[in-house]
Amino acid sequence: MIILHNRDLRVHDHPALVEACARARHVVPLFVADPAIRPRHRAGFLVEALEDLRASLRDLGGDLVVRHGDPVAEALRVAGETRASAIWASADVSAYARARERRLERECAAHRLDFRLFPGVTVVPPGLLRPAGGDHYRVFTPYWRAWRDAGHRQVTGPPPLVRLPPGIEPGGLPPGPRGPYGHLRGGETVARRRLDLWLKLCLADYADGHDELAEDRTSMLSPYLRFGCVSPGEVAARATGYPGAEAFVRQLCWRDFFHQVALAFPDLPRRDYRPRRVDWSEDGHAADAWRAGMTGVPIVDAGMRQLRTEGWMHNRARLIVGSYLTKRLGIHWRVGGEHFADLLLDGDVANNWGNWQWVAGTGNDTRPNRALNPLRQARRFDPDGDYVRRHVPELAALPASLIHEPWKAAPKVPGYPAPLPTPDNG
Numbered sequence: 001m002i003i004l005h006n007r008d009l010r011v012h013d014h015p016a017l018v019e020a021c022a023r024a025r026h027v028v029p030l031f032v033a034d035p036a037i038r039p040r041h042r043a044g045f046l047v048e049a050l051e052d053l054r055a056s057l058r059d060l061g062g063d064l065v066v067r068h069g070d071p072v073a074e075a076l077r078v079a080g081e082t083r084a085s086a087i088w089a090s091a092d093v094s095a096y097a098r099a100r101e102r103r104l105e106r107e108c109a110a111h112r113l114d115f116r117l118f119p120g121v122t123v124v125p126p127g128l129l130r131p132a133g134g135d136h137y138r139v140f141t142p143y144w145r146a147w148r149d150a151g152h153r154q155v156t157g158p159p160p161l162v163r164l165p166p167g168i169e170p171g172g173l174p175p176g177p178r179g180p181y182g183h184l185r186g187g188e189t190v191a192r193r194r195l196d197l198w199l200k201l202c203l204a205d206y207a208d209g210h211d212e213l214a215e216d217r218t219s220m221l222s223p224y225l226r227f228g229c230v231s232p233g234e235v236a237a238r239a240t241g242y243p244g245a246e247a248f249v250r251q252l253c254w255r256d257f258f259h260q261v262a263l264a265f266p267d268l269p270r271r272d273y274r275p276r277r278v279d280w281s282e283d284g285h286a287a288d289a290w291r292a293g294m295t296g297v298p299i300v301d302a303g304m305r306q307l308r309t310e311g312w313m314h315n316r317a318r319l320i321v322g323s324y325l326t327k328r329l330g331i332h333w334r335v336g337g338e339h340f341a342d343l344l345l346d347g348d349v350a351n352n353w354g355n356w357q358w359v360a361g362t363g364n365d366t367r368p369n370r371a372l373n374p375l376r377q378a379r380r381f382d383p384d385g386d387y388v389r390r391h392v393p394e395l396a397a398l399p400a401s402l403i404h405e406p407w408k409a410a411p412k413v414p415g416y417p418a419p420l421p422t423p424d425n426g
């Protein structure tokens, strides 16, 4: 049997892998490096995740078989070489992944191979919960209620043993230059350690503190969930045992929510989910300043620079920079989404584009006209200015009273720009 790995780079709580190892004499865990997918700044993180998966599979008696090329053609080739009877995978939602799954299904039928898709990329499989009279949930709160009430899949450990067919060549990992980000290393081992520690030490403070920008009170599990280094079902199940878990589990539900939206609306990265008449600005200078973290609005610049140096950004900062780009500068959400997709370690189709459309008012927000005021947000979520000080060193010497309004400082702060003109300031 072939297990075609994609966004499920783990051995724990992997339904397809566990069932294959229980049923088949030989199992080939296969990863195909697809040249059509640009891993962008995620390349190094991906390779670390693959190295870790390979090490775990070797500990279980198997290996990770790696091939390069078209995943459908390579999976069929390996199936032919090993006389496999089946190709199984974890179901995904992006238009590209769905097209790959459909091709694989057709080819498997033509070659008399069993083809099956398993859950595991989300807590609740996208498409499973449907509102009366609709194909998917468009509003989060009713989805959350249905999601909470749905029975969740039982979490499993790793398979006891992975037996490879004799003589198979494991193959080399794809090249993966490390991104500029030092502190988040890829892989299931790191993900599980992070999860253990975070549940024990931090979850209790999450409900009250998760919006505080300077404190790093969130789990930072998103890159690991992105690559499936940890199972979202396991994260949800284990968190549920802790006091105060609901606020955190609700965020995992947001992730599922956007996955079911992306499944139902494959054009999410390209077209308005809820069309809205906006004359988007073509101001290239403003877009460049936003990308560079040089808008002159400290809280926006801090978020944008955190993204550039860490490959990650706090959710509150993502909301602030996204609202600023689309609602204040009037620049199209696709400009922001592309930049995020390039730099984020956790960048994935459903969450990135679903959130960008939400922020821009073309998505699932029931109050599409809301616009965040960056100054008010900064005073509320970074009251002492420590988040800004950490990411915008030019402003580090300013006192808390001026750090979010450096244009009021005298003398002027050298090297830091005046705010870009927006409808409310000029």
Ligand SMILES: Cc1cc2nc3c(=O)[nH]c(=O)nc-3n(C[C@H](O)[C@H](O)[C@H](O)COP(=O)(O)OP(=O)(O)OC[C@H]3O[C@@H](n4cnc5c(N)ncnc54)[C@H](O)[C@@H]3O)c2cc1C
Residues within 6 Å of the ligand: 210, 218, 219, 220, 221, 222, 223, 225, 226, 248, 251, 252, 253, 254, 255, 256, 258, 313, 314, 315, 316, 318, 319, 322, 340, 344, 346, 347, 348, 349, 351, 352, 353, 355, 356, 359
């Ligand atoms: C404009 C914009 C773009 C975004 N792009 C992405 C993206 O490409 N990939 C991504 O994983 N998240 C994205 N998010 C959602 C959110 O910002 C991140 O998931 C979160 O900051 C990750 O940090 P964490 O793991 O510490 O989250 P925690 O607060 O610890 O939450 C736990 C998990 O819940 C999920 N989650 C939390 N908030 C959201 C949310 N708003 N939407 C969906 N899932 C959520 C994530 O998987 C996260 O790891 C985006 C948000 C915005 C506003």
